[in-house]
Amino acid sequence: MTADPEGPAGREGEVLARFAAARLWAAHRAPYLASAVFALNPVLIEAALDDTTGAPLPDPEFRAFPADIRWNVHLETGTALATPVPEIGWWLLHHVGHLVRRHASRSPVRPEDGGGTHAAGLAGDERAHRWNQAADAEINDDLEADDLPGPDGVISPKALGLPANRMAEEYVPMLDVLADAMGRGGKALADAIDCGSAADGRPRTYEDSGGGGGLSELDRELLERSIAVGIQDRISARSEVPSGWQRWAGERLAPTVNWRARLGALIRRGLSTVAGNTDFSHRRPSRRAGAYTDIVPPALVSPVPDTVLVIDTSGSVTNAVLDRLLAEVTAIITGVAGPNRRLRALCCDMHPHPVQTVRRAEDIRLVGGGGTDMRAGIEAAAGLRPRPDLVVVLTDGQTPWPERRPRPHVVVCLIGDDGHAPDWAAIARIPEEGPT
Ligand SMILES: [Zn+2]
Structure with a gap:
């Protein structure tokens, strides 16, 4: 018996197939991150349906296929079906960046800062969003250096004229100034994209629907080490690895040296x-x-x-x-x-x-x-x-x-x-x- 391709089960099968294809694309384009990409755990979220046609409606909140710190990637079925496979693959590489660089624990916004006012005068949501953008800048310059430009509307240090190879903490004040200047010209810095709690450490309501799956703290620790060892092996074998990832692997494996x-x-x-x-x-x-x-x-x-x-x-x-x-x-x-x-x-x-x-x-x-x-x-x-x-x-x-x-x-x-x-x-x- 096969599932109705137009029904929920059929859609889920199609989304999982696209996720598998996106994972292969990502592992092929960035072989030094293959084991990381294959550790990501897909969590499906059923899309809202159009009242008249019954077709799933993509929800822009899930445009980035947001991740959590347990390496779950949330695939809202409407968005996943409407997004080209290479774009889904690009987001998988991007989220590996948030995860291994521990942006959630580095986030300056506390989970309970919901709508509260931050010391800098911006609401917690705005600070979290700016941090998400700065963390994206830290990741995306390495992807750009490997000829993996992001989809339209994502933060690009190169396109914004910002220096490459900086930390998210350094990009925050630069983006504040830039957003202010562009805002006066009536332009936005970039699209409002939410990468999930893996980027800012604030839990999302949809995360519970995953049934508590994903990687434990120990799993993550071992996985990060094996990714770093894999990168160093590739460097020894003179395979291409972008400099940002080389630095990350070096720091991850020799954290006590410095x-x-x-x-x-x-x-x-x-x-x-x-x-x-x-x-x-x-x-x-x-x-x-x-x-x-x-x-x-x-x-x-x-x-x-x-x-x-x-x-x-x-x-x-x-x-x-x-x-x-x-x-x-x-x-x-x-x-x-x-x-x-x-x-x-x-x-x-x-x-x-x-x-x-x-x-x-x-x-x-x-x-x-x-x-x-x-x-x-x-x-x-x-x-x-x-x-x-x-x-x-x-x-x-x-x-x-x-x-x-x-x-x-x-x-x-x-x-x-x-x-x-x-x-x-x-x-x-x-x-x-x-x-x-
Ligand atoms: Zn991101």
Whole structure:
């Protein structure tokens, strides 16, 4: 018995066939991402039907086949049937970019920021949309470099005259200025495209319909490593891999080599996003910045940056390692936030110990021992008043973690190779022997 090709089952079969063809197209065009493309999990969403003809109606909200962090790609049947296979394939490569570059956990917009007002004065939705565009710019320049231009209306750093090879955090202020200038001319920067929670970390209502499928945190960790190893193998065999992907693979496989630089960048990013993207001093100006000098930048505010250190004192991490690491971390925070930064420390084993307000790392008293539950420490830190901008967790990762991201930005200093930290956190891996 075959399904009616015009009925829902027939449409689903057709959409899955198009997805399979799009995956092959993508793996053929970018062989260095083949294993990533084949790890994507299709989730079908039934289209609304035209009242008179009964034909499925493409919904523009699903134009990008939005992804979530479990590597699910959402195929709304009306859109999937109306989109050419190579265009679907291009979006698959694009979403792999959002996923392995962890745009959801880097997003400056918190899931609960629904319609709230952001420090920079834009509504949460607008900030999320701008972040989505900046993350798209970070991905699309690499695709363009591999002769894979995006469909009409997607962000292209080249077409907008922006420099290539920048991070999404750097593209946000550039796009703000550009959007303002183009808006005065009555033009939009690009189409309003939503790449899903894989881009901005805010869950979507349609995601639950997938039945909870997709990759677990451990699956994702192993997959990313194997993609990076595959890319390095291709480089060794002198196959073509775009430079952006070469850099990504190198960083993914040797994250501890340059951990001080990475930790510094994560702390700087954490403190600048919470302050409303105000600290641009470390960013090199765009080559074309001169073209926009008549445009007033967004108002700058400078609150006192407020950090809480959550320290795993459970006994599996030695005090000698913690002491050296604390000295490094506080020096980085002071370097980023200035001498007036507020610094508190909270030791945690199974339970959080009383919070200590300190000036220097040497002032921190390490108390605790026994089992580990960093959930309790992170929850206590997030609940402190005044509310911290940034929580830095020092741990070997042998602990349960909160399921949902807490409100403050969280950076995890993960000591050694054995532990893990959740997707919603920014992670710097520190060698087992600690700072030397
Ligand atoms: Zn995107």
